[in-house]
Amino acid sequence: xxxxxxxxxxxxxxxxxxxxxxxxxxxxxxxxxxxxxxxxxxxxxxxxxxxxxxxxxxxxxxxxxxxxxxxxxxxxxxxxxxxxxxxxxxxxxxxxxxxxxxxxxxxxxxxxxxxxxxxxxxxxxxxxxxxxxxxxxxxxxxxxxxxxxxxxxxxxxxxxxxxxxxxxxxxxxxxxxxxxxxxxxxxxxxxxxxxxxxxxxxxxxxxxxxxxxxxxxxxxxxxxxxxxxxxxxxxxxxxxxxxxxxxxxxxxxxxxxxxxxxxxxxxxxxxxxxxxxxxxxxxxxxxxxxxxxxxxxxxxxxxxxxxxxxxxxxxxxxxxxxxxxxxxxxxxxxxxxxxxxxxxxxxxxxxxxxxxxxxxxxx
Amino acid sequence: xxxxxxxxxxxxxxxxxxxxxxxxxxxxxxxxxxxxxxxxxxxxxxxxxxxxxxxxxxxxxxxxxxxxxxxxxxxxxxxxxxxxxxxxxxxxxxxxxxxxxxxxxxxxxxxxxxxxxxxxxxxxxxxxxxxxxxxxxxxxxxxxxxxxxxxxxxxxxxxxxxxxxxxxxxxxxxxxxxxxxxxxxxxxxxxxxxxxxxxxxxxxxxxxxxxxxxxxxxxxxxxxxxxxxxxxxxxxxxxxxxxxxxxxxxxxxxxxxxxxxxxxxxxxxxxxxxxxxxxxxxxxxxxxxxxxxxxxxxxxxxxxxxxxxxxxxxxxxxxxxxxxxxxxxxxxxxxxxxxxxxxxxxxxxxxxxxxxxxxxxxx
DNA sequence: CTGTTAGCGCATTCAT
DNA sequence: ATGAATGCGCTAACAG
Numbered sequence: 001x002x003x004x005x006x007x008x009x010x011x012x013x014x015x016x017x018x019x020x021x022x023x024x025x026x027x028x029x030x031x032x033x034x035x036x037x038x039x040x041x042x043x044x045x046x047x048x049x050x051x052x053x054x055x056x057x058x059x060x061x062x063x064x065x066x067x068x069x070x071x072x073x074x075x076x077x078x079x080x081x082x083x084x085x086x087x088x089x090x091x092x093x094x095x096x097x098x099x100x101x102x103x104x105x106x107x108x109x110x111x112x113x114x115x116x117x118x119x120x121x122x123x124x125x126x127x128x129x130x131x132x133x134x135x136x137x138x139x140x141x142x143x144x145x146x147x148x149x150x151x152x153x154x155x156x157x158x159x160x161x162x163x164x165x166x167x168x169x170x171x172x173x174x175x176x177x178x179x180x181x182x183x184x185x186x187x188x189x190x191x192x193x194x195x196x197x198x199x200x201x202x203x204x205x206x207x208x209x210x211x212x213x214x215x216x217x218x219x220x221x222x223x224x225x226x227x228x229x230x231x232x233x234x235x236x237x238x239x240x241x242x243x244x245x246x247x248x249x250x251x252x253x254x255x256x257x258x259x260x261x262x263x264x265x266x267x268x269x270x271x272x273x274x275x276x277x278x279x280x281x282x283x284x285x286x287x288x289x290x291x292x293x294x295x296x297x298x299x300x301x302x303x304x305x306x307x308x309x310x311x312x313x314x315x316x317x318x319x320x321x322x323x324x325x326x327x328x329x330x331x332x333x334x335x336x337x338x339x340x341x342x343x344x345x346x347x348x349x350x351x352x353x354x355x356x357x358x359x360x361x362x363x
Numbered sequence: 364x365x366x367x368x369x370x371x372x373x374x375x376x377x378x379x380x381x382x383x384x385x386x387x388x389x390x391x392x393x394x395x396x397x398x399x400x401x402x403x404x405x406x407x408x409x410x411x412x413x414x415x416x417x418x419x420x421x422x423x424x425x426x427x428x429x430x431x432x433x434x435x436x437x438x439x440x441x442x443x444x445x446x447x448x449x450x451x452x453x454x455x456x457x458x459x460x461x462x463x464x465x466x467x468x469x470x471x472x473x474x475x476x477x478x479x480x481x482x483x484x485x486x487x488x489x490x491x492x493x494x495x496x497x498x499x500x501x502x503x504x505x506x507x508x509x510x511x512x513x514x515x516x517x518x519x520x521x522x523x524x525x526x527x528x529x530x531x532x533x534x535x536x537x538x539x540x541x542x543x544x545x546x547x548x549x550x551x552x553x554x555x556x557x558x559x560x561x562x563x564x565x566x567x568x569x570x571x572x573x574x575x576x577x578x579x580x581x582x583x584x585x586x587x588x589x590x591x592x593x594x595x596x597x598x599x600x601x602x603x604x605x606x607x608x609x610x611x612x613x614x615x616x617x618x619x620x621x622x623x624x625x626x627x628x629x630x631x632x633x634x635x636x637x638x639x640x641x642x643x644x645x646x647x648x649x650x651x652x653x654x655x656x657x658x659x660x661x662x663x664x665x666x667x668x669x670x671x672x673x674x675x676x677x678x679x680x681x682x683x684x685x686x687x688x689x690x691x692x693x694x695x696x697x698x699x700x701x702x703x704x705x706x707x708x709x710x711x712x713x714x715x716x717x718x719x720x721x722x723x724x725x726x
Numbered sequence: 727c728t729g730t731t732a733g734c735g736c737a738t739t740c741a742t
Numbered sequence: 743a744t745g746a747a748t749g750c751g752c753t754a755a756c757a758g
Binding site for chain 2: 734735736737738
């Protein structure tokens, strides 16, 4: 069917191994035969067979990306970035969707390794630590967005503590003191860290943390609906809601829409992780940007280095953070203009808002 | 590193070929050894090496899906559906993003074939017909969403003529007579067909087609912005706009937002292809649903059959259509309540609105 | 610098 | 029903 190395060698009247050497550019052939072979190969339309090569070398030129879904805009961006970067390097991306389900994740992981993937970028569920750890011996792995605490895998995380802090402080600076928080499951890295950032901002502003204002739940629209109702039904409802659970955003909007709550007049709304339509929504929704593009790029960088290093020495850095950024649009308003921001709120540090600030951080 | 067939055979004290036969379930082994080998293989944690198998069989258990991007909600759905279906059958999905760029498409196609993919579902740019045609000799291919006119490949299409017709008729029934259309490039299947559906509905209602009301352009938000401005700047602007170019929707919304045009009070808006947030937008956006899920499922069905058939006989059907469906929400309003819908407008045929109506259609 | 040889792990033909 | 032998296409020791 297709032309093989043998055909090329035959046509060039050299041995098959000379052909191999010439075409893989090992530099172990004379300049002349090198060029001659390259030409002949091109003329014949020779394309190396990655399967055969893989059987010999144990590599596949396949790199897998395992994410929870493609509905989340961050995952979309990551998939596009990873695919583009890898393709440029001659790798193909195997995109897998795990649905944040440990069972699926586990199954997928094994078949991926079966396929002898050369590398893996995974958003772990956190429930397959042991397996992940075991696989890491065979293939370079970097975790993305979430950490799997049962492993010591290299991990690229958003700076969620900082992002949630920035967002909350923004609301405080606008005069809000009762700020509802809808946040993700507390058994996930981002869920915990965003809560902690929120708490820190509150503390700095001397605002007592009120647990009735905090709603943690699964990464689903329904969580947002439930949370929003709970918060709005409070005897003293919040003047602002910080939706730090991206998936929950739609649910929150449904409730405010149902109840005819005007944003930002009746309620300020700040969300987490950008989506294209946030900007076009009326009012445009202010957000904390988690830097999905930077996250993906960094993950690829780290993976490539591991793939090159071939298990040599890692430099000891196990965790990387990508800066978050506050993007003010029109869904948050100033209230209580009489009272100025508390003096206890420190002024913005210039570095805090730079999304390009990618700093390795040993944790 | 990993346990091979040889190891299993050795442990079971049989030849390697017996082990192979037993484990692949060819039925050429005794029931007893069959079970014994299966057990031993499991105990040893044996996993067949797809690379080695592939070298022998010429198959890879890899199926590729080539789409333009992951921003388009339809492509997201398709990617998720295809991945899920394939995984259930033991295939891995290779997701490629071509950016609707012929060069990228061409490159991607060749590397995919290099990797000996077992099948391909592609949303063609339409500019690589010859290549696609050539590849089709080696690997089963089905086109999705768009047809490549230079080939006679099996193609799964949305019923865009019908969808655009339904949408336009809906607006007409609401009393609109000047209906703007923002539609895709006319060198694409969907672009042409949606325009034709619009024209047909107009004709049936005895409304003269007005070319100043039609704006065709690239699948980008910018097209929507340009088109909307053009339409709204008309001396007699339309009372409704049908955005049949999905990507253009955001651009249209930006313009209506900028100009403070109330929807549906000042302008009715009907869009094409659903997105999660359309439903939560205020007002909720009425749409024509192209049935992305059905499209993907049908494409997988077709591909699988081709992969099984192994180039035997195809049944002669080259083109399949998946029904479109009108979903009324809140972005279109009745105008001119005095004048009832023209008698010339035929009543809805029940079959027309069933998205599950998947009917093969020889074209 | 080049040719010869030997597998990578598996499926399969040919014997038995 | 099973074993021995062959080769898929390629790379890499090992010789010259």
